[in-house]
Amino acid sequence: MCRVQSPTELAAAIRAGDRTALARGITLVESRREADVATGEALLQALLPHAGGAMRVGVTGAPGVGKSTLIEALGVRLCAQGRKVAVLAVDPSSAVTGGSILGDKTRMTDLSRHANAFIRPSPGGDTLGGVASRTREALLLCEAAGFDVVLVETIGTGQSEIAVHGMVDFFLVLLSPAAGDELQGIKRGVMELADGVLVHKADGDLAPAADRAAQQCLLAMRVLHSGDAAPPPVVIGSSVSGRGLDELWRAIEASAAAAQASGAFTARRSRQAAAWLEQTVKDRLLAEFLGDPQLAKALHRAEADVAAGRALPGAAARAVLALRRRG
Ligand SMILES: Nc1nc2c(ncn2[C@@H]2O[C@H](COP(=O)(O)OP(=O)(O)OP(=O)(O)O)[C@@H](O)[C@H]2O)c(=O)[nH]1
Ligand SMILES: [Mg+2]
Structure with missing residues (x-):
């Protein structure tokens, strides 16, 4: 039975951790129906004071580099530590088809079964701007629902990377072990946006290539960030073997702690809100x-x-x- 809830009732249910209410709330703010727009805004308004508490991490990289697999492996670990993890996606192709990528949801089977996890496929929309805006709003709702980590996957390349960078505290770029040979070809812009890099799939036969790629990436990051106190961390890892995943999360937390101490964390969020x-x-x-x-x-x-x-x-x-x- 589905009773019509007022925005205040829905907000209270979301804050109490009701998953159905959260899903319904996100559907409401995603809706472009005239009748839903005002209700969606009232819901966001009610929840805004309770948002902002999560660590927001964007995960990007070439198609097939293992973004979804990493999010699942990392998500399962964080959930096991008692964290509450929400997974969102920005998929510009859904702007065209009006659909959403369900493949990622079906692939993250272990994580989606976890009581501490919430996975939401990319919303549809008319434009990338629309999709990104709805994902941001979903992110705020997840925070108000008490999720303390929000992982956002970029699907496809190009503009969605910029959009996701504009909504997260830490922007993680995944590279494949073959990237050592291709580093020249990787868009400089994306590497400049990176708060950290994971050279992924460092397992089995790919491990030596991953080590080489990481060396080259480290050099490239030093050049790109020569004016900074320290270049962004470069971690070698595998979502299959679990190598490097704890190190990666420690690096993300250390970066957030440093940014919080210097004021850069708050400044970045303010800039993002203004943009x-x-x-x-x-x-x-x-x-x-x-x-x-x-x-x-x-x-x-x-x-x-x-x-x-x-x-x-x-x-x-x-x-x-x-x-x-x-x-
Ligand atoms: N060897 C190895 N394979 C991996 C690893 N992580 C992912 N893969 C494989 O890489 C392929 C792509 O993984 P996905 O997680 O779907 O990659 P993705 O970046 O999310 O792909 P798109 O969303 O389509 O861009 C799958 O066949 C995975 O099994 C890893 O750590 N090591
Ligand atoms: Mg994926």
């Missing part, structure tokens, strides 16, 4: 703009003119925006 506000304003302005059929048509026409070389982008943009002011 989120700005992004939301931009997204809503654009949605509002494109929601007007006449403006959308004018924009399409302008795009065709610019593409065909009949108009200059700056002048065409000004002309389209002028229509909005008149309207």
